[in-house]
Amino acid sequence: MPQAIGPIPLPRAGERTTGTFTFAGDPGLAKYEWPYIAMAGHIAGPTVLITAGIHAAEYTGIEAAIRLGRTITPGAIRGTILIIPLLNRPGFYERSIYVNPEDGDNLNRLFPGKPDGTWGERFAHRLLTEVIVKCDHAIDLHAGDLVEDLVPFVIYRETGNGELDEKITRMANAYGAEWAVRSAPTGERPGQLFAVAAQSGVAAMLAESGGRGLLIEEDIIRHVRGVTNILKAIGVLSGDAAGAPPTVVKSFDWVRSPVQGMFHCSVRVGQKVSARQTLGEITDLVGEPIAAITASVGGVVLFTVTSPAIKKDGLLLAIGAL
Numbered sequence: 521m522p523q524a525i526g527p528i529p530l531p532r533a534g535e536r537t538t539g540t541f542t543f544a545g546d547p548g549l550a551k552y553e554w555p556y557i558a559m560a561g562h563i564a565g566p567t568v569l570i571t572a573g574i575h576a577a578e579y580t581g582i583e584a585a586i587r588l589g590r591t592i593t594p595g596a597i598r599g600t601i602l603i604i605p606l607l608n609r610p611g612f613y614e615r616s617i618y619v620n621p622e623d624g625d626n627l628n629r630l631f632p633g634k635p636d637g638t639w640g641e642r643f644a645h646r647l648l649t650e651v652i653v654k655c656d657h658a659i660d661l662h663a664g665d666l667v668e669d670l671v672p673f674v675i676y677r678e679t680g681n682g683e684l685d686e687k688i689t690r691m692a693n694a695y696g697a698e699w700a701v702r703s704a705p706t707g708e709r710p711g712q713l714f715a716v717a718a719q720s721g722v723a724a725m726l727a728e729s730g731g732r733g734l735l736i737e738e739d740i741i742r743h744v745r746g747v748t749n750i751l752k753a754i755g756v757l758s759g760d761a762a763g764a765p766p767t768v769v770k771s772f773d774w775v776r777s778p779v780q781g782m783f784h785c786s787v788r789v790g791q792k793v794s795a796r797q798t799l800g801e802i803t804d805l806v807g808e809p810i811a812a813i814t815a816s817v818g819g820v821v822l823f824t825v826t827s828p829a830i831k832k833d834g835l836l837l838a839i840g841a842l
């Protein structure tokens with residue numbers, strides 16, 4: 521088994537280590553330390569990367585990753601588990617929504633990154649080349665952001681490599697979410713960690729649970745149980761994966777506001793809506809309605825924003841088409 525994954529030293533067989541790492545040689549990156557938890561089994565097996573907090577206020581994922589790191593028994597696993605519970609280290613204590621305060625970019629749009637780019641591009645490049653591609657599987661844990669609510673779902677991307685896609689689908693099915701988004705190879709919203717990892721040959725997926733900046737126990741447990749099921753499905757833990765396969769939506773339609781104003785949302789996450797149904801309205805700051813928001817497709821509401829303060833083109837909600 522390897523002694524290290526990039527800048528992260530691995531423990532001896534049967535042990536767990538915790539610590540921090542950084543990216544040497546880049547002063548902008550090296551002013552931060554990232555936490556990690558690593559464990560190695562007695563028996564050879566796959567290397568699994570569990571990440572969270574690429575969006576720094578998605579606390580359900582961060583807490584679930586930490587909890588998995590503290591509760592899985594190293595002696596019980598086959599292979600190696602590496603957990604990085606907080607990728608957006610600059611954003612955490614700033615309570616950043618969506619973006620990284622170092623450059624104002626969404627870190628989950630910057631992969632594969634660039635060796636000589638912005639802070640986020642350099643971080644993405646170093647994380648991808650030194651850590652992610654050294655792993656066989658990668659699970660990126662998210663939640664609704666500080667101003668978002670959501671119904672649990674998983675996202676994965678097909679690569680066209682049948683063997684890899686079969687592994688990815690097995691992981692996504694094992695998580696136990698009701699809904700799944702399968703993005704096309706040409707995918708909208710490029711540059712996401714899980715998608716670029718999959719294109720790089722890693723069996724990777726993303727899971728969403730919880731939101732609104734709240735640590736709600738059942739949301740955390742859902743992530744912990746979902747990842748545990750995935751670890752069983754890929755043979756890192758023994759036992760049967762209990763999850764039922766999700767319903768795969770036909771598309772993931774993000775609805776944005778044509779104007780700035782106050783959003784009065786009239787649907788809830790998990791609600792089924794039909795095409796042309798009213799989803800809410802935007803009023804100005806003296807209460808005049810200035811835009812009606814309607815569904816372009818029928819489906820299930822996968823997430824909504826919970827803050828009513830909306831800029832022009834600001835995100836309102838997303839529908840998974842059925």
Ligand SMILES: [Zn+2]
Binds near residue numbers: 574575578662663
């Ligand atoms: Zn996220």
